[in-house]
Amino acid sequence: SQTIHQWPATLVQPVGSPLSLECTVEGTSNPNLYWYRQAAGRGLQLLFYSVGIGQISSEVPQNLSASRPQDRQFILSSKKLLLSDSGFYLCAWSANTMNTEAFFGQGTRLTVV
C-alpha cells in the first residue's frame, strides 16, 4: 500500500533562517506531488506541484522553492523565512495516470518568530 511521510510535524524558526521540509512517498511510482500551505482557519493554497523528477511548477510567487531530486521525494525550501511564512504546510500525492484521490501527509506546523 502507498504511504506518505512528511516531517517535521512542528517547527519554530526565527525570521531570516532557512527552511527545509521533506516529503517522501512509498508504494507508488511517478506520482504527482504537491505542496500546499494553509493559514489558520483558511483554505488550501497550492504552492508547488510536480509531475516528474526535476519538474516543478510554481503557483504563487514567494520566497519559497521546491525541488524533486528523486521520484518520490519532494522538498520545500526557503533561504530566509518571513513572519508571513507561518502556517500549516501539507505535502500530497496523487496518481498521474487518472483523475483520482489526493493523499496528504500529516502536515508541518511552521511558526516563524
Added chain:
Amino acid sequence: GENVEQHPSTLSVQEGDSAVIKCTYSDSASNYFPWYKQELGKRPQLIIDIRSNVGEKKDQRIAVTLNKTAKHFSLHITETQPEDSAVYFCAASKDSNYQLIWGAGTKLIIKP
C-alpha cells in the same frame, strides 16, 4: 482556468439535522469532484467523490449530487453527529492535468 466556489463558509446545524454544502465550478471539462474532511490540526482526507458520468453517489450518511448542466455539486450529510464537526473542502479536476482546484472550505459546526 478552473475556479471552484464553495458556500457557505460556516454552517451551524443542530445534531441530528441535515447539512448541505454547495460548490460551483467554471470549467465544463472538469469530470472528477471529491470532497475532503479536515479535522482540527489534521490532514484533509477524502470522504466521498463523484465522476461526471454519475449524478448521485451515497455512502451511509453522506451523499454527493452533481448537476453538470448547472456546473454545481453538493455534499449532503444526514443525521449529523458531533464527530461531523470539521472543515469540508470540495475540489474539481479534469483528465488533461489531474490537478485539483479547491474550494475555500466550509466549517461545519454541530450543535448538541
